[in-house]
Amino acid sequence: MIPRASSATRHRRLLRLPTSRDPTSSWRRLAAFLRAVSVVGISLCALTPPAAAGLGAETFTLANGMRVVAVPMERPGVVHHAVYYAFGAADDPSGQSGIAHFIEHLMFNGTGTTTDGQYKQIIGRNGGSTNAYTSADVTAYYATIARDRLETVMRLEADRMTGVVFKPENFEAERQVIIEERLQRTDNSPSGVFREQLTAAAWQAHPYGRPLIGWRHEIEALTMEQVEAYYRRHYGPANALLVVAGDIDAESLRPLAERTFGKVAAGGEPVPPRPKEPPHRARVTVEMEDPRVARPRWSRQYPARSYFSGAAREAATLDVLAAVLGGASGRLHRALVVRHKVALAAGAYFDGGKRDGGFFLVYAMPADGTDVSEVEEAVIAELRRVAEEGVEEREVQRAAYRFAAGEIYARDDVSTVAEFVGSTLIKGGTLQDIDGYIEMVRSISAADVAASARTLLAEQATVTGILRPGDAE
Amino acid sequence: MTHFLRYAAATALATSAALAVSNASATTSPVEVVVSPQGTEAWLRRDSSLPIVSLAFRFTGGAALDAPGKEGLAQFMAALLDEGAGPYDAVAYRDRLDDRAIRLSFSAGRDSLFGTLHTLRENVEEAATLLGHALARPRFDDEPVARIRSQLEAVRAQNETRPGSVGRTRWFSLVFGDGPYGRPSSGTQASLAGINVEDLRAAASERLVRRRLVVGVAGDIDREMLARVLDLAFGDLPVGELPDEAPEIGSFAGQAVHVPMDIPQTELVFGLPGVARDDADFFPAFVLNSVLGGGTPGTRLEQEVRIKRGLAYSIYTYLADAERAPILIGATSTRDEGAGETVAVVRDVVRQTAAGGLTADELADAKLYITGSFPLALDSTSEIAGFLVAMQANDLGIDYLDRRNALVEAVTIEDVQRVAKRLLVEDAMVWVAVGRSNPFP
Numbered sequence: 001m002i003p004r005a006s007s008a009t010r011h012r013r014l015l016r017l018p019t020s021r022d023p024t025s026s027w028r029r030l031a032a033f034l035r036a037v038s039v040v041g042i043s044l045c046a047l048t049p050p051a052a053a054g055l056g057a058e059t060f061t062l063a064n065g066m067r068v069v070a071v072p073m074e075r076p077g078v079v080h081h082a083v084y085y086a087f088g089a090a091d092d093p094s095g096q097s098g099i100a101h102f103i104e105h106l107m108f109n110g111t112g113t114t115t116d117g118q119y120k121q122i123i124g125r126n127g128g129s130t131n132a133y134t135s136a137d138v139t140a141y142y143a144t145i146a147r148d149r150l151e152t153v154m155r156l157e158a159d160r161m162t163g164v165v166f167k168p169e170n171f172e173a174e175r176q177v178i179i180e181e182r183l184q185r186t187d188n189s190p191s192g193v194f195r196e197q198l199t200a201a202a203w204q205a206h207p208y209g210r211p212l213i214g215w216r217h218e219i220e221a222l223t224m225e226q227v228e229a230y231y232r233r234h235y236g237p238a239n240a241l242l243v244v245a246g247d248i249d250a251e252s253l254r255p256l257a258e259r260t261f262g263k264v265a266a267g268g269e270p271v272p273p274r275p276k277e278p279p280h281r282a283r284v285t286v287e288m289e290d291p292r293v294a295r296p297r298w299s300r301q302y303p304a305r306s307y308f309s310g311a312a313r314e315a316a317t318l319d320v321l322a323a324v325l326g327g328a329s330g331r332l333h334r335a336l337v338v339r340h341k342v343a344l345a346a347g348a349y350f351d352g353g354k355r356d357g358g359f360f361l362v363y364a365m366p367a368d369g370t371d372v373s374e375v376e377e378a379v380i381a382e383l384r385r386v387a388e389e390g391v392e393e394r395e396v397q398r399a400a401y402r403f404a405a406g407e408i409y410a411r412d413d414v415s416t417v418a419e420f421v422g423s424t425l426i427k428g429g430t431l432q433d434i435d436g437y438i439e440m441v442r443s444i445s446a447a448d449v450a451a452s453a454r455t456l457l458a459e460q461a462t463v464t465g466i467l468r469p470g471d472a473e
Numbered sequence: 474m475t476h477f478l479r480y481a482a483a484t485a486l487a488t489s490a491a492l493a494v495s496n497a498s499a500t501t502s503p504v505e506v507v508v509s510p511q512g513t514e515a516w517l518r519r520d521s522s523l524p525i526v527s528l529a530f531r532f533t534g535g536a537a538l539d540a541p542g543k544e545g546l547a548q549f550m551a552a553l554l555d556e557g558a559g560p561y562d563a564v565a566y567r568d569r570l571d572d573r574a575i576r577l578s579f580s581a582g583r584d585s586l587f588g589t590l591h592t593l594r595e596n597v598e599e600a601a602t603l604l605g606h607a608l609a610r611p612r613f614d615d616e617p618v619a620r621i622r623s624q625l626e627a628v629r630a631q632n633e634t635r636p637g638s639v640g641r642t643r644w645f646s647l648v649f650g651d652g653p654y655g656r657p658s659s660g661t662q663a664s665l666a667g668i669n670v671e672d673l674r675a676a677a678s679e680r681l682v683r684r685r686l687v688v689g690v691a692g693d694i695d696r697e698m699l700a701r702v703l704d705l706a707f708g709d710l711p712v713g714e715l716p717d718e719a720p721e722i723g724s725f726a727g728q729a730v731h732v733p734m735d736i737p738q739t740e741l742v743f744g745l746p747g748v749a750r751d752d753a754d755f756f757p758a759f760v761l762n763s764v765l766g767g768g769t770p771g772t773r774l775e776q777e778v779r780i781k782r783g784l785a786y787s788i789y790t791y792l793a794d795a796e797r798a799p800i801l802i803g804a805t806s807t808r809d810e811g812a813g814e815t816v817a818v819v820r821d822v823v824r825q826t827a828a829g830g831l832t833a834d835e836l837a838d839a840k841l842y843i844t845g846s847f848p849l850a851l852d853s854t855s856e857i858a859g860f861l862v863a864m865q866a867n868d869l870g871i872d873y874l875d876r877r878n879a880l881v882e883a884v885t886i887e888d889v890q891r892v893a894k895r896l897l898v899e900d901a902m903v904w905v906a907v908g909r910s911n912p913f914p
Contacts, residue, residue, distance in 0.1 A: 074522035078852050117780060120770035125838050127845015130770075144849050176783025183738040184786050184806050188636065292634035292736075295627050329564075329571040337620060338564065344627050367623065398572055405574030405593055411523055412853040 054435035055411075057421055058250035062257060064266040066237035069431075070253045071245035071421055073414060079246035080414035081153045082142035083161075084426040086239045089212040090136040090356075091271040096226055097207075098178070098214020101134040103231050105178060107141065108132075109170050111163035116170060119156055126152050136208055137355045138426050144415055147247040154260035161235055161264050166228045175219065182213050190290035191297075194467045201286045202301060202463045206277040206356060236268025237261065241426050245418035277357060280461030289470035295344070298372045299363035299465045300379070302456045304350070306358040308427045315352040316437070317444050317452045318360050322350040323399040324391050324449060325362065325382065332362065336378050342370045346379060355427045359463075360456055372466055380457075387453040393446045400442045407438060504861065504871050507696050509703035515688035516861040516871065517699055520854060524594040526692040527854035528601075528706070529862045532586045533685040534716035536658030537797060538676075541651070545660020546668055547581035549625060550676045554579045554588075556617035559606030563617045566603070575600045577607070583658055584718070584796045585866070586680065590706075591855055594693045601705035608681050609709035613673045622665060629659050636740035636907040637804065643732055644742045644802070644905045648723040654798060682713020689861025691854040721798040729904040731911035739812040739908030743819060744802035745901060747792045748892070750867045752799075756880050757888035758792060758896060760839050764831055765822070765897075766790030766803050769839045773826065774803070777818050784811045784818070801896060812912035820899055827897035830890035844878040 057071045092099045110116040123130045128145030130153075143153045186192040196211050203209030213219070242261060244253055280303060304318055305311035325332050326348035336343040346364040362383065364375040410416045424434055505517045515528075536547040555570070555577055557563040570577055576591040577600070592600040632638040642657055649655030660668075686707060690699060725746055748758040766774040767790045774788045790803030807815045831839070851857050864873050906912050 075852060078849055117771045117776075121838065124770035124842040124846075127842060127847075127849060129846055129849070144852070146845065146849065149845075173780065173783040177779055177786055180738070180784070180806070180808060181786035183808060188736050188738045188806070190634075294630040294634060327571075329567045334564065338616065341620075344624055365627070402571065402574040408523060408525060408593065409574075409576075409591065412525060412855070414852060 055417070055421065055431070057431050057434075059431065060250060060254060062237065062262045064237040064262065064264060065268070066240050066242065066257075066261050066264070067425070068242045068250075068253065068257050068261075069244070069421055069425065070248050070250040071243065071417055072249045073246050073411070073417060075246045075414055077147050077247055078144065078414055079147050079150050079244055079248050080142065080144045080418040081150060081157070082140055082243045082415075082418045082422050083157050084241040084243070084422045085139045085235065086137075086241070086426050087234055087271045088135050088137045088139055089210065089214075090207040090274055092207065092210070092214070093226075093230070094207075096218060096222060096230075097210045098219040099222060099227055099230050100139050101213050102174070102178060102219070102222060102227050103164075103235075104132050104134045104139055104141075105174050106164055106166070106170070106227070106231075107160050109167075109174065110165055111160050112165055113159055113163065114156065119160065122156060123153060128153060134212055135423075136212060138423060140419075140422065140426075142415065142418070150244070150248070151256050151260065154256055158260040158264050161237070161240065161261070162232075162267070164231060164235075166224055166231075168224060171224045171227070175222070178213065178219055179216065182216060182219065185213065186211065187216075190288070190292050191467065193290075194286075194288050194465065197288060198286050198299075198301075198463065198465045201284050202303075202359065203277060204280065205275045207274055208277075208354065208356065233269050234271055237264050237266060238268035239270065240268065241422060243418045243422040243425075245421065246414040274356065283460060283462055283464070285464045285466065287466045287468070289468045291469065291471060293467055293469045295365055296372050296466065296468045297363065297365050298375055298379075299361055300376070301359040301361045301463045301465075302459045303461060304352070304358050304360045304456075306352045306354050306356070307433075308353075308355045308429060309357050312433065313440060313444070314452070315350070315358070316441050317448050318350040318352060319403075320396060320399045320441065320444050321386070321449050321452050322348045322360065323402065324386065324395050331382050331386070332364070332379060335382050336364055336375065340378060341367055342378050343367055343375050346375070353423070353427075372468070376464075383453055383457060386450055387457050388450075390450040391446045396444060396446045396449055400438070400444075403441050404438045504874065505696065506871065507690075507699045507703070509700045509708065511704045511708040513683060513686070513688065513703040513707045515690050515699060515703055516865060517690045517694070517696070518857050518861065519694065520691060520857075521693045523854075524693050525854060526590075526592055526594055526597045526600075526690065526694045526702075527858040528590040528604075528688065528690045528702070529855070529858035530588050530590075530686060530688045530707075531862045531866055532681055533584070533866070534680050534718070535582045535585045537583045537653035537718070538680065538716055539653075539656070539658070541656065542664055543668055543672060544656045544658065544664040545625065545629075546664075546672055546676050547586065547680075548659055549621065549665070549668055550611075550673050550680075551579040551581040551586055552621045552625065553613055553617055553673060554607040554611050554677075556621065557612040557614045558603075559610040559612075561606065562612070562614060566606070569599070569603055573599060575603065577604060579607075581658070583654060584794070587862075589855060589859070597694060597698065597702055598705060601702040604706040605709055608707065611673075611677055613670050613677075615670075618670060618673070622668075625660065626662065626665050629657075629662070629665065632659065634734075636734055636736055636738075636806070637742075639732060639734065640740045640742040640804065640905045640907045643730065643907075644744060644903060647728050647730060647905065648725065648744070648800075648903055649721055649798070650724065652721045654721050654723075654795065678711070679713070680716070681710060683707060683710050684713050684715055686710070687862050687865035689858040689865065691857035691861070718797055723798050723800065725898075725901040725903055727900050727902060729913040730906070731913060732905060732907045733909070734907050736908055737809060738806045739809055739906055739910075739912060740804065740806045741812065741815060741819075741912075742802070742804045742905045742907075743902055744800050745896060745898060745903070747795075747799035747801040748896065749796075749799045750794070754888070754892045754895070757884050757892040758801075760836065760843065760881065760884050761826075761831065761889050761892055761896070762790055762792050762801060763843060764835050764839050765826055767792070769842045773822050774805075774819060777822055778805060778807075778815055782814070782818065784808075784815045788819075809909050812906060812908060812910070813914075816904065816906075816912050820902070823897050823902065824899040827893050827899065830886060830893045833886060836884070836886055836889060840881055840884070843881050847878060 126149040130143035307315040332346040336346040343364040351358040539546040573596040788805035
């Protein structure tokens with residue numbers, strides 16, 4: 001919602017490629033959270049993974065049905081407060097894409113008791129910083145604030161759960177802001193446009209194919225009545241989950257929650273079931289040319305089940321495969337970029353954090369004098385090598401070490417922990433899943449990783465993306 | 474966390490009425506000075522809640538030191554430090570880092586080379602040893618030099634098509650001409666092609682020296698271990714000398730330039746002279762900028778451009794940390810047909826703020842936000858380590874965490890008014906627009 005002022009800093013490995021970055025989310029996904037750095041090397045001894053205790057999260061439910069989680073952390077005086085709603089852009093009614101994201105914006109525009117923009121000002125006067133995001137599955141609102149101001153945030157957040165006042169003049173101004181946001185994130189950049197096209201091609205029936213921010217013509221056509229009706233129907237305690245991480249425990253959180261969120265009348269109709277994705281039967285290639293593309297990029301994505309679509313172990317195996325293939329010590333970088341010099345960048349990524357399914361992605365950016373088809377062959381050859389020759393046990397153990405270290409690193413920050421817990425639970429995961437994750441990763445063998453590569457290669461219905469310099473026509 | 478957190482909360486409370494303080498008390502850990510046997514000093518804030526250590530370091534002198542024709546050298550060197558060092562080639566070095574999940578990064582800004590090292594406590598000596606190799610014994614082998622050169626060139630070429638990057642580069646060149654800040658810090662096609670291994674070696678040995686170094690550390694490490702770690706990481710560096718950083722004179726004469734680019738949204742970059750970190754008016758300027766466009770919720774520019782008129786999704790300003798010539802710079806992007814109106818609105822806000830300063834309410838709200846959010850923003854070891862580096866680089870004193878909020882509180886409405894008049898000279902503003910049509914009258 002509130003973009004961060006960005007400085008000109010750049011990273012040399014940030015040769016941006018068509019991954020599946022959620023355009024309107026400012027958070028790190030489950031998989032990214034756990035991926036220590038990105039990859040694992042091929043050398044030396046395997047170390048014993050560091051052991052982290054469980055998070056010690058405590059959970060309870062308010063009388064109106066709202067779920068609450070406290071995550072105690074040694075961060076005296078600081079809490080991160082986040083409310084998750086069990087719907088996101090993929091739940092936008094057909095023909096009304098952008099509705100979830102539109103509401104996310106309007107949540108900052110005043111209720112019966114606060115006026116336009118006051119929400120942020122009150123949080124700001126209390127030293128807090130606040131923001132929100134819309135992803136495919138979730139809409140979330142969060143603030144980091146001093147422990148002794150926590151109730152202020154809770155009161156405001158409970159107020160706007162059902163209290164947003166819709167005013168035509170605000171609505172129209174916000175529509176313009178959202179169209180500017182769309183221009184800035186998507187239309188103004190060839191890779192933004194291309195990513196949107198690629199996503200649309202990867203889903204045939206499921207709404208994951210639609211842009212999170214919405215199609216422009218549908219944003220322009222949304223009426224205030226439609227948006228308000230969606231808000232009135234679905235925003236309510238039954239669809240909400242509160243997570244507070246930091247200087248807190250369940251015992252001290254409960255009375256605060258009862259005084260604030262507990263006063264909201266029961267409600268919050270579940271969103272209707274989403275259309276299911278049929279099996280794909282054909283390969284798809286998405287190609288685009290644009291004069292503002294300096295270098296061609298190639299990617300291929302394989303449909304895969306996610307952590308939340310009943311396949312946690314399978315998903316974790318794909319995360320380990322992505323760690324073996326991707327990153328600065330991964331097989332793709334080593335083979336394509338360092339040894340054969342056919343690519344400027346190459347890597348792998350697993351998008352396993354969505355409720356209904358994800359994909360495994362490999363990508364490369366050809367070096368000077370190399371064709372797109374050559375890097376494609378080189379990437380697939382590496383994938384085939386894993387499938388046929390397997391990976392070393394040590395590569396897998398090293399991935400486990402880095403995932404475990406990554407989990408400890410992540411605990412350094414209250415917002416990261418809250419986001420991990422909240423985005424997991426709201427999509428149907430459990431606290432046991434979180435606490436058992438590293439153990440599960442450790443149980444994955446080199447043979448499992450090779451088998452997952454074989455499964456990918458057997459997949460016929462891939463989506464290949466090629467973005468090239470050149471004229472748009 | 475810390476006494477400075479409690480201090481900040483207490484300060485904020487003094488001016489807002491409503492809530493009761495429950496002082497979350499904790500083991501107070503002050504900032505300590507640790508000096509290694511070989512004489513490297515670091516500022517340390519211990520925190521044993523997690524078995525991790527964060528170390529941040531800064532060498533004075535960045536891209537602004539790159540000679541004409543060698544633009545991009547600082548970034549090129551920084552990108553190569555972890556691509557082979559000491560006994561390890563690029564592949565072996567990366568394996569050693571990744572084997573133990575050690576996160577090491579280097580980045581070159583205009584005025585400094587900044588680095589971070591993040592590791593589990595159990596690997597801290599190995600991490601420091603690897604860092605020591607990178608700084609004192611970078612190899613600059615042919616393979617990584619060629620590879621990084623082509624990556625930097627690819628990024629540079631791509632940035633020439635990105636409106637934000639084009640706008641900023643043009644803005645700096647308009648203001649600073651051929652001076653160190655005016656030349657592109659990511660290099661040109663010719664300069665990147667012309668940088669050779671001797672240039673890289675010379676830059677490393679001249680710039681990575683202890684006299685230019687400051688170090689900040691946070692996390693689970695005791696003084697004895699840190700002393701050892703400091704010598705492993707920095708002990709082999711020569712003492713060296715401070716760089717010659719002559720002030721730069723920017724030209725702020727109301728320039729307004731349109732750079733044609735066929736995109737649906739126009740990028741606007743605008744700016745003025747700022748104030749130096751050691752200027753007596755720094756805090757008034759900081760508060761002023763915070764309300765104008767930088768940080769406090771609902772800034773004046775956000776209010777007028779986004780909330781009232783829906784002209785942009787984001788608009789921001791900041792006081793750039795530029796040692797040779799402080800600047801106040803901002804940016805936004807807006808639909809083609811809205812660009813002219815946006816320019817006019819920004820100019821109006823700047824003019825009105827110069828004339829009227831801030832209201833008492835705005836000043837009070839800004840102080841509450843700036844003082845209250847300060848400790849919350851320093852809630853992880855990497856943020857604390859980085860901040861300890863900034864404190865040393867700017868000579869703020871070891872007790873700065875305790876004093877900082879009082880310095881904000883001391884800003885008066887008259888201070889802000891005076892600084893607004895001094896800084897916000899609307900007709901001196903330098904503008905760049907990147908987009909289809911020229912929004913300047």
